[in-house]
Amino acid sequence: MSELDTRPRRALKEAAFTALATDDRVTELLPDADDPAYGGETVVQKPTSFDDAELAAACLRVRVTSEASTPRGTVDQRTALVQVQIDWTPDWHKDRGPDWEDDIRDAIHDALGRLGGQAFTALGGGGDVDAAWSDDHDRYVGDATYRYRTAAVRETTD
DSSP states (O other), X not given: OOHHXXXXXXXXXXXXXXXXXXXXXXXXXXXXXXXXXXXXXEEEESSOOOOGGGEEEEEEEEEEEEEEEEEETTEEEEEEEEEEEEEEOHHHHXXXXXXXXXXXXXXXXXXXXXXXXXXXXXXXXXXXXXXXXXXXXXXXXXXXXXXXXXXXXXXXXX
């Protein structure tokens, strides 16, 4: 039995993280990691060990939350939500303009909408939160979300 069969939530988180970190459209919209003015980590898994000072001027923080569980025989179906927190500095906001937030959200939804496989099926986006200033992060913070159905093989006594 593979990890996809036993830990679909973890597989979904890894797949979402990889899809965002390698998607051409997403990476074009984020800062170059080596740019002295804006560089740093651009896509991280949340919770992250990265200090905010190590993050790029615009970054994505990826996490997965589980919701309702529906056992079906030996399969445990759940609805999972991939939440991508988008945050960026005032300088990035000023340099990129007001359309950047819409563009990055579209790119995130396109990348996440292509995910699917043995352990999870895309159900569609929804529940996004518009960006607002966060004094805690000293950045603008919003999020984009996408729902999936995951399926894990439950242990049996057979």
